[in-house]
Amino acid sequence: MQPSPPSARQPSPDTRQLRRVALSGLLGTAVEFYDFLVYGTVAALVFGDLFFPRADPAVGTIAAFGTFAAGYLARPLGGIVFGHFGDRIGRKSMMLLTMVLMGCGSFLIGLLPTYDAIGVWAPVLLVTLRVVQGLAIGGEWGGATLMVVEHAERTQGARRGLWSSFTQLGAPLGSVLSAGVVTLVSALPDDEFRAWGWRVPFLLSIVLLAVGLFVRLKVAESPLFAQAKHEPKPDRPPVVEVLRRPKPVLLAACVGIGAFTAQSLLTGFMISYAVDHGYTRPQVLTAVTIASCVALVVLPAASALSDRVGRRPVVLA
Template sequence: MPDAPPAQRSTPQLRRVALSGLLGTAVEFYDFLVYGTVAALVFGDLFFPEADSAVGTIAAFGTFAAGYVARPLGGIVFGHFGDRVGRKSMMLMTMVMMGAGSFLIGLLPTYDVIGVWAPVLLVLLRVVQGIAIGGEWGGATLMVAEHAGERPRGLWTSFTQLGAPLGTLLSTAVVTLVSTLPDEQFRAWGWRVPFLLSLVLLAAGLYIRLKVEESPLFAAERRERGERPQQGTARPPLLEVLRRPRSVLVAACVGIGPFTAQSLLTSFLISYAVDHGYTRSQVLTGVTVASATALVMMPLASMASDRFGRRPVVFTGAALSAATAFPVLALVDSGRPGLLVLACVIGHGIAQSTMYGPLGALLTEMFGTRVRYTGASLGYQTATLLGAGCSPLVASGLLATYDSSTPVALLITGGAAITALTVWLMRETKDDTLGARPPNGAQEVPGRARRRESWAWQR
């Protein structure tokens, strides 16, 4: 018997899939962001001790960027097999890779013990983490969107998006706890604890994910492929996507703003604020409060996108991020802990969350079922590389030359402007049907016949 259409799938199964996406993505972001937090605090001294303070920080964020460089590769590899083999199996593989990489970082000897091999192994493990998280988001988000069908996709996919602030909340809370140790103990062994705890989160995430069913849209697509006469070898999903590369470029441009703000107002902000007189606990408190605010703002923004459209909500968040970038950095420069918390809440908890919340639904609606994992993952991970991977490295380099927060504010403003311009020009996607098949069976171009005001390459 054919699979039931997504709209007819049971609500309990959809809830289980949404919980799987939330917990799994939270585990992934916890592992990934623990590195960024600890790197901002001690990795410059532990793994690059022969460099001065500024160079050590740049080197530490260089390894941070290495994880982001690997993410598009993860999106391509896991996207290929996710579109060919299945979403669920790829979700399980990415979670295991991420947890194992994080655990091994917690066991890694420092430069004082094994010399140059310490930073080399650190970079390799960061690449493993990057490949894993590069495939994670696509699988988790598509599973939720494709199970939701015609139900409010913005709201349901926001559970996966909530994995980012929840993972940030967990990582900063754990690092805040261990950072209360005396500095000598924190540098000796305390920094390892958050990485080693990954095994506990990994076990919980795997338990949930093993209980979910495969995507009904993918199951129907695979069955249809099996029933069609074989006419040569099917083109790989990546080549199908690259036949219309502008869709991937649009997806990447939409994501640059939220990822630039996320990276600069979490991991980089910790290093910047500590260097400007704040204590570790004060900065981590600000990031924690901002993440808690994001847990409320993201579902609200996503629900608004279901009602008013993805474009106006994401544009509002981008405009707010650009408008508040300089005031937010001025609050950080004030030296007052209360204003630091307010800066984190405005910049990250509100503005960034409004951009990021509807992103999962928006990107899944840009591609057809056959290539959705590959296309959405590649666009999303390219955005993380450009927005989140490079911005801390660029900001650290600029701060080493200009002792001012202006370059940081300009980076946030520039990323938000790219996002705002892109969503202003693109057409609305919230009413598109995920299961619709384009004439060539490849990449979906919804609304082509309905709307003349769509992108030029969609006409």
């Protein structure tokens, strides 16, 4: 028997790089969503009391989720800003920057003094860090998905759905990690959890940041960006052209809004609601963890199916 050619025994350099990019997107988005969702979970449990103590309990909860909303309001701006500079400077450099911003923002939240220590500056600093996180995740998720798709376009264009799902898997994986860590610290006595236990999940984000950066530094720049560097630059920023014909963008946003609304309710408001109605913190966080584990299975399966039957039927289903 003749020995198999090298290409049959091992993947090509492009395929190996695609796998590395997919892993980088998975880890990067997991770090981003761990940080983002830890905030939502802890805000539902204690932030109303710690950062808005003089408000009515219901008003304090609303204020805590108002800082959560600040992160969401900043996300589109982050997508525009980091997308713009990603086209100019490179995808990889922007992805490294967004990961650092997100990880450091989360770590600093874990160090924030509460209202009792510095008064009104506590919620002001909290909102500021939430905006930084929102900007970062707005640039991270779009940039990481784009990086995977551009690498997949070159090597395995027919499986773009499956490969891009690795980036999307970071959301439920980050949810599993955040719910797991918060579940552990929420088992502390209530006074200890409020005194220092809530800080632990935020401080641990620095470990995830180090792992994510280690993998991301080994990723090659997008081949399509390398090719585009030698082409003439457009006269106007792409966002201007998009906003001149906003209908496709608005339709695409409406397609995704249901899933994102459900995710926000699941990882934020539902936790506060259930705890207020008699469920324990570990029970609620266990439910969130189970739901995220289901998503880890369904996401790649649905993405692979979309490569066979099309995106629209899968989204409609």
